[in-house]
Amino acid sequence: xxxxxxxxxxxxxxxxxxxxxxxxxxTDETTLTIYNMLGxxxxxxxxxxxxxxxHEMRWDGLDDYGLPVSxxxxxxxxKSGDFKETKQLxxxx
Numbered sequence: 157x158x159x160x161x162x163x164x165x166x167x168x169x170x171x172x173x174x175x176x177x178x179x180x181x182x183t184d185e186t187t188l189t190i191y192n193m194l195g196x197x198x199x200x201x202x203x204x205x206x207x208x209x210x211h212e213m214r215w216d217g218l219d220d221y222g223l224p225v226s227x228x229x230x231x232x233x234x235k236s237g238d239f240k241e242t243k244q245l246x247x248x249x
Contacts, residue, residue, distance in 0.1 A: 160239040165232065169246035170217075176201070176245075177212045178234050186236040188213055193229055206236070217247055 163177040180186065188202035199220050201213045215232075219225050227249040233242040 160234075160236060160241070162232075162234040162241040162243060164243060165215075165245045169248045171248045173214055173216045174245060174247075175212050175214050176232060177210065179210050180206055180208050180236050181239075182237065183207045184237040186234070188232065188234050190215060191231040191233065192225075193231070195231075198225055198230065201232075 159179070160181050161179040163179075165174045165176045167174060176188065178188070183205065186202055186204065186206040187200065189197055190199040190201065192198050197220075199215065199218065201215060217224055225247065227247050229244055229246050231242055231244055233240065
């Protein structure tokens with residue numbers, strides 16, 4: 157990849173799982189986090205050093221405690237180095 161990028165999840169809306177593709181320009185500490193509409197952290201999908209390139213993470217609609225979250229709109233955010241981007245996804249039950 158030439159640049160950092162956070163793509164739209166697919167499928168969207170989703171049930172029971174969705175994929176979140178992203179690209180990293182260089183190897184760096186990276187986080188991919190799901191938040192509810194109140195800004196509360198729901199799930200951390202990535203929290204580690206990741207290599208440059210294309211990646212994809214799957215979210216199964218569970219929170220960090222393994223409990224299913226309610227249907228609704230959620231925010232997912234990718235942070236890597238100085239890059240930060242946020243998008244929305246929708247869970248239907």
